[in-house]
Amino acid sequence: MQNNDSNLLTHTHSINFPRIFGFLLFVGMMAAGYYYNLTFVQLGLEDFGTNWLGLSEISIARDMALLAIFTCFIALAFGWWMMHRGLGRQFRVKLQISFGVILTQTILTAILPVVHSESVFIAWLVLVSCALGIGVPVMFSLTIDLVPVKQRGVAAALVTASAYFAAEVLSKQWDFAAYREQLLLVLIGGCLGMGILAFLRHPWLDILAQQHQQPAFAIGRFVRTKTNPNPRSSRRVIGVIVAMFGIYFVDSLGFLRLLKVPGFMETTWQSPIFSERLFIAGVHIVGALIAGVLYSALTERQLYFWILGLFALTHLQYSLHIRATGDMGTVLAFPMLYALAVSLYTVVNFAIWADLSTPDTIPINSALGVALSAWTATFLSTGLAIYWQGQGMSLERHIQIVDSLAILLFLALLVLAFLRKPEAIT
Amino acid sequence: MNRNKMIACLMLLGLMLSSCGANGRYQMTLITDGDHTLAGNTKGDVIILGGKTSLEKDAVVEGATHVISGMLRLDGEIKGDLSFLGGEVIFGPQGQIDGDLNYGGGDLSNLRQESVTGIVNAGTGIQLPAVETQKSKAPGALLIRWVINAALLGALAMILNRYLPGHCRRVSKAVLGHSLVSLAMGLLAGIVGITLVVVTAYTILLIPVALLGLVLLGTAVIFGWIACFIALGPIAAHYLKINLSSNWIVFGGTFVGMMLLSIITEIPIAGGIIGILIASTSLGAVFLTRFGIRRFIPESYPTA
Numbered sequence: 001m002q003n004n005d006s007n008l009l010t011h012t013h014s015i016n017f018p019r020i021f022g023f024l025l026f027v028g029m030m031a032a033g034y035y036y037n038l039t040f041v042q043l044g045l046e047d048f049g050t051n052w053l054g055l056s057e058i059s060i061a062r063d064m065a066l067l068a069i070f071t072c073f074i075a076l077a078f079g080w081w082m083m084h085r086g087l088g089r090q091f092r093v094k095l096q097i098s099f100g101v102i103l104t105q106t107i108l109t110a111i112l113p114v115v116h117s118e119s120v121f122i123a124w125l126v127l128v129s130c131a132l133g134i135g136v137p138v139m140f141s142l143t144i145d146l147v148p149v150k151q152r153g154v155a156a157a158l159v160t161a162s163a164y165f166a167a168e169v170l171s172k173q174w175d176f177a178a179y180r181e182q183l184l185l186v187l188i189g190g191c192l193g194m195g196i197l198a199f200l201r202h203p204w205l206d207i208l209a210q211q212h213q214q215p216a217f218a219i220g221r222f223v224r225t226k227t228n229p230n231p232r233s234s235r236r237v238i239g240v241i242v243a244m245f246g247i248y249f250v251d252s253l254g255f256l257r258l259l260k261v262p263g264f265m266e267t268t269w270q271s272p273i274f275s276e277r278l279f280i281a282g283v284h285i286v287g288a289l290i291a292g293v294l295y296s297a298l299t300e301r302q303l304y305f306w307i308l309g310l311f312a313l314t315h316l317q318y319s320l321h322i323r324a325t326g327d328m329g330t331v332l333a334f335p336m337l338y339a340l341a342v343s344l345y346t347v348v349n350f351a352i353w354a355d356l357s358t359p360d361t362i363p364i365n366s367a368l369g370v371a372l373s374a375w376t377a378t379f380l381s382t383g384l385a386i387y388w389q390g391q392g393m394s395l396e397r398h399i400q401i402v403d404s405l406a407i408l409l410f411l412a413l414l415v416l417a418f419l420r421k422p423e424a425i426t
Numbered sequence: 427m428n429r430n431k432m433i434a435c436l437m438l439l440g441l442m443l444s445s446c447g448a449n450g451r452y453q454m455t456l457i458t459d460g461d462h463t464l465a466g467n468t469k470g471d472v473i474i475l476g477g478k479t480s481l482e483k484d485a486v487v488e489g490a491t492h493v494i495s496g497m498l499r500l501d502g503e504i505k506g507d508l509s510f511l512g513g514e515v516i517f518g519p520q521g522q523i524d525g526d527l528n529y530g531g532g533d534l535s536n537l538r539q540e541s542v543t544g545i546v547n548a549g550t551g552i553q554l555p556a557v558e559t560q561k562s563k564a565p566g567a568l569l570i571r572w573v574i575n576a577a578l579l580g581a582l583a584m585i586l587n588r589y590l591p592g593h594c595r596r597v598s599k600a601v602l603g604h605s606l607v608s609l610a611m612g613l614l615a616g617i618v619g620i621t622l623v624v625v626t627a628y629t630i631l632l633i634p635v636a637l638l639g640l641v642l643l644g645t646a647v648i649f650g651w652i653a654c655f656i657a658l659g660p661i662a663a664h665y666l667k668i669n670l671s672s673n674w675i676v677f678g679g680t681f682v683g684m685m686l687l688s689i690i691t692e693i694p695i696a697g698g699i700i701g702i703l704i705a706s707t708s709l710g711a712v713f714l715t716r717f718g719i720r721r722f723i724p725e726s727y728p729t730a
Contacts, residue, residue: 221725286613293610297724306614313621320628323458324475324495325512337621340614 018204022146022211025197027155029098030350031162032186033139038167040109040179041128042378043259046386048112048121048176055118057390061383063118067125068379072371074133079367082137088359091145091209092198094138099191099198101135106187109180133371140366143354145208148216150296156350157292160343164284168277174259174270212359220355222300237356237365241373243304244352246409247345248377250311254402255338256385258318261395268335276332283336287343294344295351301417303348308410310341315403322396349374454489456630457496464502471506473630474498474513483520490525493532507544510534517541576684583652583680584673593718597650598657600711600722607724609703612710619643643709649717650708655683 045067049060087093108128115121147155170182197205211217222236258264271277294303314337321334353366388398453470457479464472465482471489472479474496481487481502490506491498493513500508501518507525508515510532517536526544527537586594601608619639627636659679663670670678691701714722 290610290614293606294614297604297607297610299725306618310618313618313625317621317625320625326495333621333624336617340617 018207019211021204022208023151023155026142026146027158027162029139029142029190030159032190033135034159034163035166036105036183036186038163039171040176040183041132042382043174044176044179046382047174052176053116053118053121057386059118061386061390063122063125064379064386065383066122067129068376068383070126070129071133072376074130075136075367075371075375078134079137079364082141082363083360086360088141088144088362089212091212092205094142094145095194095198097134097138098142099194101131101138102187102190102194104131106184106191109184109187112176112180132375136370136375137363137367140353140370141362144212144217144357144359144362146211147354149219149221149355150216152351152355153292153295153347156295156347157288159350160291160346161285161288164288164339164343164346165281168269168281168284218359220357222352222356223358237368240300240352240356241369243413244345244349244369244373245377247304247307247311248374249381250308250402250406250409251342251345252378253381253385253405254311254315254318254399256382257389257395257398260389268332279332280335280339283339284343287340288347291344291347295347300348300352301413303344304413305410307341307345307348308406308413310337310344312403312406312410314338314341315399315406318399319396319403322399454630481521483518572685572688575688576681579648579652579684580677580681583656583676586649586652587656587673587676590718594653594656596715596721597653597711597718600714601650601654601707602657604714604722604724605707608710608714609707610710611713612706612708615713616643616706616709646712646717647705647709650712651683651687652680653711653718654708655680658683
């Protein structure tokens with residue numbers, strides 16, 4: 001008899017240990033993966049290009065754009081291939097591919113210091129793109145095996161809170177060498193753990209491999225409605241991709257410029273005072289928990305209103321501050337709002353692709369979602385931010401553009417909400 | 427939004443904006459960027475947040491001038507005070523301040539003693555009016571304040587229960603039935619709301635809107651409290667076997683609830699945190715139900 005109960009704590013009147021293990025495995029794996037992307041890939045590689053290879057800002061912008069486009073291409077191709085091979089339902093195969101991805105990342109991270117020219121760096125980026133591109137559909141599709149629909153908000157909140165907390169508290173210096181040192185430890189541990197899970201047999205893993213067959217796991221909350229029990233997610237997927245692309249783009253475009261202003265960073269994210277960084281880390285945790293609760297209670301449209309509204313308000317704050325005082329340090333209220341907005345959308349990103357999918361469509365949906373919106377938007381905007389700075393655009397102008405974009409997206413959502421067709425009431 | 431609501435909103439907005447009109451009660455000039463030359467008479471105050479401003483030889487600022495950042499070249503006359511917090515002020519030969527010069531920071535050059543009619547306050551030398559030393563309130567006075575507050579809110583609860591029973595019920599259902607969601611929404615709305623109030627006030631022109639926002643936030647929190655106490659009053663009366671009319675139960679529930687809330691928030695450290703959590707939950711419930719206008723129903727999940 002199948003157990004359709006979506007509660008983590010009960011399994012035929014006892015604690016459901018396999019399910020709790022699966023939940024924690026997902027949270028740990030995704031948090032470590034996101035921490036890697038957040039620190040080493042997004043910040044560390046730029047530092048490596050600038051300070052180790054001596055590349056110009058334009059060259060780094062071009063290389064990062066290449067990384068984004070190639071990652072996106074690989075993710076889509078691999079997601080499509082997984083869907084056609086039915087690998088969305090093959091839990092053990094997904095674990096084995098995940099192991100391969102982590103092993104590749106470990107080797108690539110370890111050998112990066114031997115890279116001494118731009119051409120080798122580009123080749124290295126292509127390999128990283130392959131690993132990341134394969135990792136996206138594989139790891140995100142594990143959501144459907146490991147996290148029941150009702151707990152996806154909570155799981156995403158824990159992933160977000162852990163990754164941002166670690167990134168803020170453990171990162172004293174935002175440089176490639178420090179990140180590499182930290183992440184090699186995490187990656188080696190991850191390799192060992194995932195290797196054991198991927199190739200050893202254990203009854204718990206057999207239970208986890210069957211979970212995607214239960215409705216409490218298999219059918220995402222946005223896939224069917226009371227009025228229409230048939231899956232209908234394609235239009236919604238496109239809408240969510242567009243919204244998430246906009247959000248990621250606005251975030252990275254603004255933040256990548258703000259972090260170049262020592263006055264802003266030294267009083268906030270890179271403050272030498274531990275308690276200030278701890279405060280921002282605490283805001284990330286509170287923001288993630290708020291988002292985890294609200295994700296389950298609100299519609300995705302309402303969540304996007306909040307996220308874009310928060311970004312618009314945050315950049316408006318920075319805009320006014322820059323006009324009044326230039327690049328003088330800011331108070332902690334500024335990063336507080338920023339951290340809140342970032343935590344909100346990260347939680348949504350970790351939960352929503354599985355909730356728009358079934359076990360068959362999760363590889364391609366997560367590839368479309370994460371690669372096309374998150375990766376592409378982040379790296380394109382990173383490239384654009386570096387390019388604008390290289391062209392001498394003033395900080396004030398840059399932040400004004402970002403704020404305008406955030407407001408524009410917010411207004412676009414309002415217009416869409418106004419124009420949408422009312423749902424049928426039965 | 428229906429037509430009547432839209433008209434009401436536009437009228438409210440119009441009323442607020444009327445206070446900022448050229449013939450209104452207060453007038454000011456805000457300079458944030460670029461090069462500006464002030465000639466002739468400038469009514470009201472001048473606030474300089476950036477850019478370069480030059481006050482011509484025969485120019486007169488009828489109010490006060492505040493330089494927060496940017497540059498001011500002063501060749502004309504300022505009838506009020508000049509408050510200088512940052513940036514640069516250069517006194518020309520004809521530059522004159524009829525009021526005081528309050529100097530907080532920035533570069534001040536060519537200042538002559540005769541340029542300032544009033545006094546020069548610099549650094550910690552700003553003279554504050556003598557204020558009587560504040561003494562902590564006696565426990566009796568605090569208790570009286572709590573009782574008055576609780577009684578006033580009790581009376582308000584009776585009125586709300588009489589005229590808006592549905593609104594109160596919907597808010598209390600959100601608080602009691604979806605406490606976690608209400609708390610999350612309240613924390614989010616509280617943080618964003620307060621920031622929005624500060625940013626709005628920062629524009630100076632929209633200070634009335636900021637005040638309105640602050641009043642709205644406060645009203646929402648109080649409405650949330652009252653709605654909960656209205657719901658909890660009958661339950662408590664049932665368990666305590668108190669037999670009173672519904673009006674008195676509403677009053678009593680709110681009164682006792684407010685007194686308990688006041689006592690709890692006086693506990694060091696934990697009291698403040700509990701107070702914030704309770705206020706956030708109330709605010710969130712009011713927000714989720716749009717001030718009790720509609721019932722809050724969380725998004726549902728597919729069932730097994």
